[in-house]
Amino acid sequence: MTIPTITNPSFNETFYASLQTPPTGERVRTCLQCGMCSGVCPFGYVMDFPPGRMIAALRSEIFDRVMKSDTVWMCVACYACTEVCPSGIPLTEKLMARAKEELILSGAVPAELQLALENSQRYGNVLGQSPRKRADWTKGIQATVPVFGKEKKSAEVLWYVGDYASYHPRVQTTSRAFAQVLNALGVDFAILGSDESGDGDSQRLAGERGLFEVLAAKNAQAFRKYKFGEIITTDPHAFNAIKNVYPTLGISFPVRHYTQFLAERLEQLKPLLKQPVNGKITFHDPCYLGRANNIYDEPRALLQAIPGAELVEMSHSGKTSLCCGGGGGGMWLEGFQWEKAHTRTSEWRVREAIASGATTLAVACPYEPPRFEDAVKTVREASGMEVRDVIELLVESMEQ
């Protein structure tokens, strides 16, 4: 065994410097090495270098060793580390995303992630579907879903649908439900149809900043074509991108998550909620609604408005919510992460839902229904657990 030596100090130096951009990046210098980030990381026990150890490596100028480990790809950008950091270091946004960016630049990308990123680049959606079919989910449904450019030039609400909500068969159900709710409330809205591209936020947090900027620019072009009051989306990742990151690229539009939008119209919505929904419901706080954007009350207020609904909380809830495993590229690293961990955070989450006594696991993010429904299938004691987006539960209660 040889004494570890500083092998590539200049890389270490440039990487460390690239993290220290104001207004919060320079806080990395104030890391106490308390390890709270690495301790709270759902995959911290699998990673060779969870955030704290990465900073330690930077300080001892051996960061090139971090780059030799592929366990950085276990990061699901869930913001748990950022949430607890006592020095307020932007670990998810800066440190982890930058480390992944370096791996991508060096070509060390797991194949399945590579494919997803290529799909995004080529087709504008991560699922590799034809952009022309983006609004196909609206075909043959009762609700009216106007498309900008076709039926409308302007509307109060631009509904940004997003990749999964447009193409994924399970999540299309949620989209249809939201269309129904918007119709019932008489909201003047339209979608972008084939003008829409993926929001790019998870690609950004998987290290593909360049791709993110391309997608953002495409969406900005589409947004600018039409007149609308605000953007509403069912996707917390899109919400996060448009609210917090697009403005740094000069793309500024008012945006809200649908739970905020509907919670504001709760009085109008309440009389429509007639059918009781029985059983206990527990709400899973999506990382990008909760920790990343501090929205905890609105989804719960919507659930509580449903007759018969009894809301219970899981062990991890609110700020401590446990990630479904889909963020930061996790959606596209299923195989890789299974190889490393032989477990899935979605399974832990479903077990917690059972322990809470709930029979329905309510969600508010398009990544979640497919992930949790898969987990329900693999966790034996979970059979019978329903996974429903909050909108789906609202529609169930609205139906005659």
Added chain:
Amino acid sequence: MGEKIGVYVCHCGSNIAGVVDVAGVAKWAEENLPNVRVARDYKFMCSSLGQEMIEKDIKDLGLTRVVVAACSPHLHEATFRNACKRAGLNPYLFEMVSIREQVSWVTKDKAIATEKAKALIAGGVKRVVYHQPLEPLFVDINPNVLVVGGGIAGIQAALEIADQGSHVYLVEREPSIGGHMAQFDKTFPTLDCAACILTPKMFTAGNHPNITLLTWSEVEKVDGFIGNFTVQIRQKARKVTAEKCTGCGVCEEKCPKKVIDTVFEAGMGTRKAIYTPFPQAVPKYPVIDVENCIYYQRGTCKACEKFCPTGAIDFDQKDEMMTVQVGNVILATGYELFDARRIPQYGYGRLANVVTNLEFERLSNTAGPTNGKIVLRDGVTAPQTVGIIHCVGSRDIKYNVDCSAICCMQSLKFAHLVKEKTGAKVYNFYIDIRTPGKTYDEFYRRILDEGVHFVRGKVAEVTDAPRFPGEEGKLIIQVEDTLAGRQLRVPVDMVVLSAAMQPRVDSKQVGQKFGISCSANGWFIERHPKLDPVATMTEGIFIAGVCQGPKDIPATVSQGAAAAARVLGLIGRKQVTLEPVRASINADQCSGCRICNNLCPFNAITFIEDRAVSDINPALCQGCGTCVSACPAGAITGSHFTNQQIMAQIEGVLLNFGNGHEPAEKLEQVPA
């Protein structure tokens, strides 16, 4: 005007000279500023050689005014005034210009710093011409002292002063003195019981002929100034007549209403609606908790009254206001515990067997609700594994950025107590072990030797959600072991949170009441963090103990004694010198509008009815200037801050603007 001004520019080692061209500034002042007879720069103006230089110049060159450009007036204004005085110049014919705090420490660019120093010095030179000789005011000091807060800091201060012979009013909000220390079990590092060492002091304070003990009382209002404060104190109705009560305790025994005691027992135990917080309480008289007393809720009961052998219960007793005159005040208002619910990751309030440090103290205390048995919330089960979490709500920019100073030692003490009493396996989770006190590291080694497990890592979460076999029914502590470089999940039965010390929620209001300020994080600000830790910027108001910042018992006691020594020093002088910076009213110009009367924060202005003009009492006036700026007739003058002086200073500061002396765009970069 023919004044001869001496200008002295200090290097302050490299503090100023490293940034400002001090020699250049002095030369410039001598050549360019009006009335400057001599300008010199010197390594340390505050040194005796520096002072002698000024004195010599006054005598040899016949200087009539002196300007020193150096540090802040807080530090050395008095030094240079004295130098002037020794050379026969009235000390108020001196002006100090701060070119360290206001220039060199806050300006990086040397050229800009030098120009700014010149501008400020020009202001000083222009101003000092208009200075007038002033004579100091003397006021008598009332030897009585007010001590606010009856914890160990306040008790110590009160005893020191009372023993010397001055009278102390010791005001305490709770029914008994003793503070947090009375709640503790053992004290580190010697492990002597807190009550054993505290109660004798409490008893002495309660029975001291020179101490008026005012428990269940709060200060309502403070007027006046050093030497002469008038304090209004509300004595809340105890509903028990102290003169009749013998402290026999029958009332407590017979009271049918049990209340969870969230103050003394930290929610771990109960008390009655009529109660003394603990058996050794001083004074021994109980109080009736009106909010919970059955009689006050339903109009019947009066069990306490029926059984009281001396007829001491008085349901009609009202709050009483008393006014006392004191010369000095010591604030020793202590701290509050950080609310651990604010960190949802630790599950406090949701997970039953997560307890705070204060709750643990009560659990471990033989006089506490479990008679000192360390058990789970069920009241019977002894824990087999206990995790102690350090730095809860401290060293975190979201809560309190500073170290809470006592938690390491306290957590080590807890580890020892758990091991000693239950034999349980104990883990300490820490970021850094901080044991800098006398024999503290010896204590740390002792606990290490006792076999306590130490894991270096701030606990990430405490959860009841099992993930692996063996975790069911346990509290799982998830943490990065930063030394071993791996994530751990440690199943335990009980978690103790070493929650931080926090300023009292009302510390800002209390500070305002006494005319002192709090730092951004809420602790009272001392006059100087190193050299004057118990004084404040307000003369006659002192601080002691944790209200000034987190500290342990030895440091708290030291501060209590130190504050007492400062007060006794003032009392010994019998008189204090006050700055002659005062406002005065020109009766010929006063229209009698009385606007100033109510604005004066020190009630120093009275209206003379027969002459229909307002008049200022110079002993009460603090020279704040409020009335000066408010007077519509311009009839009020603030000495040493006259309009002429201020306008001249502004003119001097702006002297070089627009002369092309420095590029305007460069000056814009000067930090505000």
